[in-house]
Amino acid sequence: MLLKNKLRNLLAGAALVVAMPAMAQQNPAADSVTIRKIYDNALTSYKSYEDLRYLTKNIGARLSGSPQAAAAVDWSKKVMEDMGLDRVYLQEVMVPHWVRGEKEVGRIEGKKKQDVAIAALGSSVGTGKKGLRAEVVEVHSLEELKNKDVKGKIVFFNRPFDNKHIQTGTAYGGAVDQRGGGPVAAAKQGAVGVIVRSMTNDYQDVAHTGNTKYQEGVEKIPAAAISTNGAEMLSKMLKDDAKLKFFMRMNCETQPDVKSYNVIGEIKGTEKPEEIIVVGGHLDSWDLGEGAHDDGTGCMQSIEVLRLFKDMGIKPKRTIRAVMFMNEENGLRGGLKYAEEAKAKGEKHIAAIESDAGGFTPRGFGIDGNDGQYSKVLTWKNLLAPYGLHDLTRGGGGADIGPLKGQGTVALIGFRPDSQRYFDYHHTVIDTFEQVNRREMQLGAASMASLVYLISEYGL
Structure with missing residues (x-):
């Protein structure tokens, strides 16, 4: 009988070991500490806010095909190159050139x-x-x-x-x-x-x-x-x-198409570099105002995610890629081109997070994914809730990451800040740098970085 009990215990232990990998390596205590450090770093840094100031005040409105859009491409590429990322590159795309006059x-x-x-x-x-x-x-x-x-x-x-x-x-x-x-x-x-x-x-x-x-x-x-x-x-x-x-x-008039670019920077994953997590916003803006909330904040938050990982010495297990999409406003050609090349190269995207709803106080994320992916995100709710991220809901994504849908089992995730003021400024002359609160913007960057960290550690 004693032998049978020992055998039964051994078999049960073996079954537990087999079952563990699915939830295994999650370490809520350690993850909580890392997320707290991400917020500490973001909230005490002025880097991305000052970058937003430069983008909006020195470059200004960035409608596709304009000289300002071209300047924004060159500048954002240099910003990411100066960070010492593993790779920074341009992805060519032809865009419409509409001029208001x-x-x-x-x-x-x-x-x-x-x-x-x-x-x-x-x-x-x-x-x-x-x-x-x-x-x-x-x-x-x-x-x-x-x-x-x-x-x-x-x-x-x-x-x-x-x-x-x-x-x-x-x-x-x-x-x-x-x-x-x-x-x-x-x-x-x-x-x-x-x-x-x-x-x-x-x-x-x-x-x-x-x-x-x-x-x-x-x-x-x-x-x-x-x-x-x-x-x-x-x-x-x-x-x-x-x-x-x-x-x-x-x-107004439409002129011939112009060559432009998506701007891409990435940190290679240490364990599963073939699995890609995208975080991005659109670099172009309407020709009115300065394109601050739409979508300068989304771009700077996405670059800030990479800066946080680099500055804190976090080695992501999966590849993290920040994409500054071109031509969301009047054509979506940057998003379409990115998805086209990803498919042609056989890239494996497991998640794509888009910030294109303004730089306001974070509320959560909308997840367009299968039941398993959504359930996985919900297991992190206790880690995210202390930072105001209570709204983890089905449905989401974004315009630029939308074309990735159907390529494998990529989850499309939309960052959701408080929405009440966004349409005061959306597509107007008053969408300027002065309307962006640094702390709200940085809370958003930290929110995105925290979710990216968890996905990088445990996948979806």
Whole structure:
């Protein structure tokens, strides 16, 4: 009997050893200490904040194809080279070159004339030097447009954000189809121009630009965003005078494509270098403002992840790669090119984290992955929660990392800061360095670095 008991115990021990590798090597106490050190380092460093200052103030707005975008490529490459990373390189990509031209003019012409703030939508055609003047038809959806006679008129899309949503990104998603598809839908019904209510939940005199998409075979008509205060005024004046006209003058044009680059830096993994963790943001920005929250902070946070690992002497088990994507705003060609080359090279990405929601206080991450990957992240909740990272939810990712979906079992993860102020600044002239709080931005970098560290240690 004693022999049988010993044998039973030996077999049970062997089974335990076999089962252990799945959860084995996790060491919450040690991981907690490392994460605390990551935050200590990030919160006492000014490096990435000063880099953001340089990017926004010395280089400025960085629309794809512009000299400023080219300068940002050269500068960010040097920033990562100076860090002594294992590899820093450029990935060539052809990008669109849309030019806004001189400042737009928008004016309501009813019983009285009232100037309002407008901004040409990205990719829009211009009006010509004489401008465009026509009667206005207000609609609140693409569906409502189908029942309107808009031939020879300007269509005014005026569906506001649904402010009942807690996450402002959800409200944005519920309104942005007007901007992306409105001009084509209006042109198909004979409209001569489009005005779209700015994509913000705030009432402002600032117009929010953003890209629109034309369709081959459909006439390209001028399209502009109008400030929310301007939209409210136009809607009110239309109720008093349905025959009023709107005047818009825009001098934008699309020029030939330009050669540009994704900028990539990496630290090689010590145990599984073939497994890649991407962290990134988009280097380009709209030509208004300085592209600080969108997406200078995301780029600087991504580079900061690598700086933290280097400065702290953390040797990642898996390869960590920071990618500054080019052309997210009006084409997504950088993200598409990165995924294309990754597939061609047979690279194995296990996770990609994108920061493109502003440099505000961290709240958590959205995870677009399988059940096992999501469950794995949830096992780290106790390590992340002390730093305000309570929202570990299904669904997430980001525009630039989206094209990686389907390449193996890569988990796409979106960094989620507090969303309440983001659309105050999004795609505007007021998206400047002064609107970024250093501490909030650095908390975000530390949050991303902590998750990268855990994935690097234990995989997904």
